[in-house]
Amino acid sequence: MRTTHLLLVSLLVPVVRSQAPGSQPPVVAAADLTAPRADDDRELAPLLAKAKKAVEAGANGAALLADKEFTALRELTVFHHLVRDCAPRGELAMLPPGEPGQPLVVRGAVKDQHGKPVADALVYAYHTSQKGWYSDRAPHFSGMDANEHHSRLFGYVRTDAAGQFVLNTIRPGGYPRSTVPEHIHVHIDLGKQNLFSGGVVFDDDARLTKEMREQPGRDLLVKVEKEGGKQIVRPEFKVKVAEAATKK
Numbered sequence: 522m523r524t525t526h527l528l529l530v531s532l533l534v535p536v537v538r539s540q541a542p543g544s545q546p547p548v549v550a551a552a553d554l555t556a557p558r559a560d561d562d563r564e565l566a567p568l569l570a571k572a573k574k575a576v577e578a579g580a581n582g583a584a585l586l587a588d589k590e591f592t593a594l595r596e597l598t599v600f601h602h603l604v605r606d607c608a609p610r611g612e613l614a615m616l617p618p619g620e621p622g623q624p625l626v627v628r629g630a631v632k633d634q635h636g637k638p639v640a641d642a643l644v645y646a647y648h649t650s651q652k653g654w655y656s657d658r659a660p661h662f663s664g665m666d667a668n669e670h671h672s673r674l675f676g677y678v679r680t681d682a683a684g685q686f687v688l689n690t691i692r693p694g695g696y697p698r699s700t701v702p703e704h705i706h707v708h709i710d711l712g713k714q715n716l717f718s719g720g721v722v723f724d725d726d727a728r729l730t731k732e733m734r735e736q737p738g739r740d741l742l743v744k745v746e747k748e749g750g751k752q753i754v755r756p757e758f759k760v761k762v763a764e765a766a767t768k769k
């Protein structure tokens with residue numbers, strides 16, 4: 522385990538454990554935490570039912586995420602799962618309409634240990650807003666692994682036949698009152714096999730120390746290119762796929 526990952530873990534674990542019984546006092550100030558709304562939130566239930574009906578009628582994850590009406594559902598884990606279960610292939614726009622920020626295009630590729638593209642892998646990405654917040658009420662959600670399960674900005678996309686995917690999003694902000702570099706969390710699964718859990722960090726981020734640049738660990742350090750007002754990054758995830766999973 523190396524520096525950047527350690528940093529992320531060391532700062533996030535106290536956050537996610539901050540409400541666990543008997544836990545240590547949180548490193549992150551209480552003012553920087555907010556409790557996520559519950560999956561069975563009564564106020565959101567009609568909207569959630571409407572989103573489920575939209576899926577039954579043929580909407581996919583991209584359509585759900587693009588629908589302004591469903592913005593309030595984004596912090597519900599059940600909505601994350603609804604989006605996951607109808608993830609589009611190839612390309613996804615992650616943002617709710619009107620989300621401010623520097624446009625960022627993530628052009629990712631997933632390759633196995635033989636250098637072959639990994640098709641149909643499920644890529645889950647989540648990150649902070651422009652100002653470094655996972656919630657719209659505070660920088661972090663409180664609770665175990667809460668940012669992962671409740672992040673307002675998130676998306677699921679499947680890799681195409683060439684093992685590639687595109688995420689249209691914004692450049693995430695760094696956490697307030699923190700030295701953790703800006704990052705996008707990425708999980709890649711193939712069936713029940715987790716191929717990657719880590720992050721993408723950016724080579725133009727002033728928070729990246731020399732040590733982090735030299736040893737990004739499980740995080741991928743990507744070069745930020747600029748194209749017509751957008752930033753482009755091209756992470757290549759080199760993963761190990763169990764041989765049994767490659768035989769169909």
Ligand SMILES: [Fe+2]
Nearest residue numbers: 533668704706
């Ligand atoms: Fe994070």
